[in-house]
Amino acid sequence: MKHVFGGIWTRKKLAVLEAYLKFYASALKNQPFTLHYADAFSGAGSHVPTDEEGQAVLVAQEDFKGSALTALDVELGFHRYHFNDLNPEHVRELMRIRDEYPNKKILVYQLDANQFVPKFCASLGRHDRAVLLLDPYSTQLDWSTLRHVAESGKVDLWLLFPISVILRMTPKNDSKE
Numbered sequence: 538m539k540h541v542f543g544g545i546w547t548r549k550k551l552a553v554l555e556a557y558l559k560f561y562a563s564a565l566k567n568q569p570f571t572l573h574y575a576d577a578f579s580g581a582g583s584h585v586p587t588d589e590e591g592q593a594v595l596v597a598q599e600d601f602k603g604s605a606l607t608a609l610d611v612e613l614g615f616h617r618y619h620f621n622d623l624n625p626e627h628v629r630e631l632m633r634i635r636d637e638y639p640n641k642k643i644l645v646y647q648l649d650a651n652q653f654v655p656k657f658c659a660s661l662g663r664h665d666r667a668v669l670l671l672d673p674y675s676t677q678l679d680w681s682t683l684r685h686v687a688e689s690g691k692v693d694l695w696l697l698f699p700i701s702v703i704l705r706m707t708p709k710n711d712s713k714e
């Protein structure tokens with residue numbers, strides 16, 4: 538199943554993520570750490586972008602790489618990849634990708650991100666370091682989930698959120714409603 542979402546802004550976002558992951562993997566390559574990349578809202582690995590009206594645009598023969606494939610293709614790379622998504626069709630795609638990369642250690646989960654993140658953070662030991670991407674569509678992430686990330690002391694967090702949703706929920710005229 539095609540994951541239809543995002544647009545030009547998604548490509549920009551993933552280009553910045555890719556640059557960061559390259560620097561991260563390179564900076565820590567000689568350190569005695571096991572490096573993890575975790576993606577709590579992984580999507581399907583790749584996607585078909587949309588236009589301003591949310592319609593799929595077919596500008597290329599190939600789908601665009603999503604965050605999961607972007608992370609997998611980073612040179613030097615990570616020792617382990619943790620891909621989580623609640624949508625079973627996205628999880629099926631992630632499992633297909635796992636099978637396409639037999640030389641990479643890829644773990645696929647189907648959990649609510651608010652369960653996945655604490656579980657992942659608790660699994661990190663003294664010699665583990667991680668980049669965690671939180672890229673929800675909307676308000677699926679509980680604020681309390683972030684406490685687990687902070688308390689681990691081992692995670693570089695990328696938290697993306699749609700500003701339009703936050704603005705819509707922001708009280709106006711001093712109202713608390």
Ligand SMILES: C[S@@+](CC[C@H](N)C(=O)[O-])C[C@H]1O[C@@H](n2cnc3c(N)ncnc32)[C@H](O)[C@@H]1O
Binds near residue numbers: 672674
């Ligand atoms: C914005 S998309 C992620 C895009 C992905 N980072 C990429 O670049 O391709 C959000 C994803 O979160 C998943 N999702 C929605 N609610 C979720 C939840 N509570 N826990 C985990 N995944 C969820 C959706 O199925 C969707 O695949």
